[in-house]
Amino acid sequence: MSSLLSIKNLGVNFDTARGSLEAVHGVDIEIPAGTSVGVVGESGSGKTVMCRAAMGLLQGSNVKRSGTVIFDGHELTAMSKEEVRNLFGSGMAMIFQDPMTALNPVRRIGSQLSEGLRVRLEMSKKDAMVRSKELLELVRIPNPTAVLNSFPYQLSGGMRQRVMIAIAIACNPKLLFADEPTTALDVTVQAQILQLLRELREDLKMSMVLVTHDLGVVAGNTDYVAVMYAGEVVEYAPTTKLFADMRMPYTEALLESIPKVDHKSGTRLAVIAGRLPNPTDRGAGCSFAPRCKYAQEKCHKEHPELKKDPDGHLYRCWYPIGVAL
Amino acid sequence: MLVSDRGGVVMAGSGTAHMRNTVDSVLTVRDLTIEFRVAKDKIVKAVSGLSFDVIRGETLAIVGESGCGKTTLARAVLQLPPPNSGEVVLDGTDLTLLPKENLRSARTSMQMIFQDPISSLDPRMTVHQLIDEPLEIWDRGTRAERDERINNLLNNVGLEPELVLNRRSYEFSGGQCQRISIARALALDPRVLICDEPVSALDVSIQAQILNLLQDMKDQFGLTMVFISHDLAVVKAVSNRVMVMYLGKICEVAPPDVLYAKPAHHYTRALLDSVPIADPTRQKKTELLQGEPPSPMNPPSGCRFRTRCHAASVRCAEHEPELQEVAPGQFVACHHPIV
Numbered sequence: 001m002s003s004l005l006s007i008k009n010l011g012v013n014f015d016t017a018r019g020s021l022e023a024v025h026g027v028d029i030e031i032p033a034g035t036s037v038g039v040v041g042e043s044g045s046g047k048t049v050m051c052r053a054a055m056g057l058l059q060g061s062n063v064k065r066s067g068t069v070i071f072d073g074h075e076l077t078a079m080s081k082e083e084v085r086n087l088f089g090s091g092m093a094m095i096f097q098d099p100m101t102a103l104n105p106v107r108r109i110g111s112q113l114s115e116g117l118r119v120r121l122e123m124s125k126k127d128a129m130v131r132s133k134e135l136l137e138l139v140r141i142p143n144p145t146a147v148l149n150s151f152p153y154q155l156s157g158g159m160r161q162r163v164m165i166a167i168a169i170a171c172n173p174k175l176l177f178a179d180e181p182t183t184a185l186d187v188t189v190q191a192q193i194l195q196l197l198r199e200l201r202e203d204l205k206m207s208m209v210l211v212t213h214d215l216g217v218v219a220g221n222t223d224y225v226a227v228m229y230a231g232e233v234v235e236y237a238p239t240t241k242l243f244a245d246m247r248m249p250y251t252e253a254l255l256e257s258i259p260k261v262d263h264k265s266g267t268r269l270a271v272i273a274g275r276l277p278n279p280t281d282r283g284a285g286c287s288f289a290p291r292c293k294y295a296q297e298k299c300h301k302e303h304p305e306l307k308k309d310p311d312g313h314l315y316r317c318w319y320p321i322g323v324a325l
Numbered sequence: 326m327l328v329s330d331r332g333g334v335v336m337a338g339s340g341t342a343h344m345r346n347t348v349d350s351v352l353t354v355r356d357l358t359i360e361f362r363v364a365k366d367k368i369v370k371a372v373s374g375l376s377f378d379v380i381r382g383e384t385l386a387i388v389g390e391s392g393c394g395k396t397t398l399a400r401a402v403l404q405l406p407p408p409n410s411g412e413v414v415l416d417g418t419d420l421t422l423l424p425k426e427n428l429r430s431a432r433t434s435m436q437m438i439f440q441d442p443i444s445s446l447d448p449r450m451t452v453h454q455l456i457d458e459p460l461e462i463w464d465r466g467t468r469a470e471r472d473e474r475i476n477n478l479l480n481n482v483g484l485e486p487e488l489v490l491n492r493r494s495y496e497f498s499g500g501q502c503q504r505i506s507i508a509r510a511l512a513l514d515p516r517v518l519i520c521d522e523p524v525s526a527l528d529v530s531i532q533a534q535i536l537n538l539l540q541d542m543k544d545q546f547g548l549t550m551v552f553i554s555h556d557l558a559v560v561k562a563v564s565n566r567v568m569v570m571y572l573g574k575i576c577e578v579a580p581p582d583v584l585y586a587k588p589a590h591h592y593t594r595a596l597l598d599s600v601p602i603a604d605p606t607r608q609k610k611t612e613l614l615q616g617e618p619p620s621p622m623n624p625p626s627g628c629r630f631r632t633r634c635h636a637a638s639v640r641c642a643e644h645e646p647e648l649q650e651v652a653p654g655q656f657v658a659c660h661h662p663i664v
Contacts, residue, residue, distance in 0.1 A: 042528045042530055042531075043498075043499070043528050043531075142616070156391070156392075156617055157391065158617060159617075186390050186391050186555045187555055187556050187557070187596065187599040187600055187601075188390055188555075188595065188596065188599045188613075188614050189390075189391075189617070190599065190601070191598070191599040191601070191613050191614070192613055192614075192615070194601075195613055213528045213529055213530075214529055214601065214603075215529075215603045216600070216601030216602060216603040217601050218603075219601065219602060219603050219604055219605045219608070220601065220602065220605065220608040239605050240605045240606065243603070243604055243605050243606070244606075253530070254529065254530060255603055257529050257530045257532070257533040258529050258533075258558075258603050259532075259533070259536070259556075259558040259559050259561060259562050260558055260561075260603070261557060261558045261561060261585050261597060261600050262585070263561060263562065264582065265561050265562070265564065265565075265580070265581035265582050265585075266562070266563075267561075267562055268537060268540070268562075269533035269536055269537055269562055270533065271530065271533045271534045271537060272530045272533075275498070
């Protein structure tokens with residue numbers, strides 16, 4: 001299978017007052033065409049920075065990006081800002097976590113939605129409005145004409161996220177980055193938005209990178225999962241394989257901490273004690289070792305290399321679960 | 326007033342069959358109505374004739390979608406602002422009748438934890454000042470006694486006093502801020518703790534830590550809790566009784582194990598089906614709840630959920646369902662309950 005997006009050895013450093021902050025380190029991810037890949041991890045694990053770096057959205061003198069990103073045959077890391085920009089919309093698009101702040105509060109939905117169509121597809125104002133209405137219908141917004149003339153504050157969170165999705169898919173992108181698209185929403189609306197994304201992906205033959213902190217969201221919506229911890233991909237496998245046979249103690253801990261409806265009431269939740277390591281000072285060993293219940297001496301001293309099972313399951317652990325040493 | 330289809334008179338609400346009326350009730354809310362005037366002739370009916378009681382040592386979970394009136398209800402219990410009508414009885418005292426100064430002192434025994442842990446703490450105050458403020462206002466002990474109390478509280482919520490006392494809220498993560506909020510809420514030894522979506526802004530791993538901490542604090546301080554959430558999976562771990570709300574009314578009240586195993590209201594069923602399952606081999610293929618709740622300015626007649634309910638009939642539009650007991654301890658307001 002050919003890769004639509006191929007990220008190799010991606011690293012992102014921010015210069016801060018307290019020294020260089022390594023937000024993403026040595027990330028390798030392949031996104032095969034037509035698939036959905038979940039990126040899971042806690043706040044601060046580098047999920048969002050990784051996606052933005054892949055799209056070339058991180059700019060500024062304090063940002064250092066290393067490694068290569070190849071999208072659909074183009075090496076993004078070797079292209080100019082203008083050339084990368086030309087891929088936005090029709091090549092790749094992004095949905096952000098907070099639909100309120102991602103939309104311009106003083107412009108009507110219609111003008112924000114038709115902007116991409118007019119700039120990227122060079123549609124006339126009238127055609128763009130007609131297409132905008134179709135797009136709102138596509139994301140199942142009732143009464144699209146009224147919504148075109150509305151301002152973002154007049155819409156609910158779920159409606160705003162549908163508008164964001166409509167903007168993102170307006171120019172038929174090949175790859176959609178969805179950065180925590182449902183975290184700010186209620187469970188019922190989350191279920192609706194995830195179903196909508198599944199259907200659109202099917203209909204438009206779109207690939208997707210779904211960023212989330214919730215393994216429950218990943219389970220029904222992705223083909224592959226990359227688990228991130230402290231700026232690194234610590235496990236990567238097909239979704240069914242990951243849930244059936246996980247290797248990383250971190251993935252296991254993340255899964256156990258989700259409250260489940262079929263637990264008996266009053267069940268004490270399993271927690272991951274402690275916090276993510278300080279990103280300006282990682283230490284020598286495995287980044288997860290201080291919080292890991294299986295950690296041994298070696299884990300605190302040597303940083304584990306990425307290992308690969310014969311079936312392609314990747315993990316970064318000295319003592320992986322289910323592997324005889 | 327409405328006339329029910331069984332001939333009896335029903336309060337404009339969903340009935341009171343679920344009220345236990347025992348002497349052990351710490352908090353009793355009767356027929357609470359909260360309305361806001363948003364324009365000359367537009368009134369938002371946030372909570373309509375709602376009743377519930379919470380027994381000593383119990384955790385009542387209130388569950389529902391955004392805009393169903395959960396937060397308004399919690400704030401009205403604290404008289405922030407006072408409800409339009411109805412009673413809020415805390416330990417035998419009706420708070421809605423209290424003069425301002427008495428209400429202020431009565432509020433010390435009810436504390437609230439808010440959804441956004443970072444913005445609910447004053448960024449200019451140190452952790453020491455944040456927790457000391459209630460103790461100082463109510464003159465609880467000498468300086469040395471108060472400092473000792475602050476240290477104990479911080480230790481209780483799992484923070485190291487020496488490391489945090491002189492720092493401000495922006496130096497902490499969301500989970501740590503929520504711990505500070507909990508320490509502050511417990512400073513005055515409240516009897517009732519109202520938690521308004523305390524974990525919905527947190528990551529799953531931190532969420533589990535805070536839920537466990539709330540449970541520990543409840544046991545240690547003998548608290549009675551009201552826990553508000555939109556996520557049924559979250560409340561299962563902490564609650565003794567779950568109340569499902571929709572558009573300002575009660576749909577269903579039941580102990581969690583009953584509610585999750587055999588939900589009787591179609592809305593409860595839909596909420597349960599919305600919880601994502603962390604197992605790719607067990608994905609549900611059920612019909613999702615479509616659309617969003619209608620406007621509380623103009624709620625549907627009869628059963629308020631009928632516009633999104635697949636089991637709705639003519640009767641649902643004409644008569645408002647009243648809460649009735651369908652199993653021991655399980656009350657549902659539905660003409661066509663799931664059996």
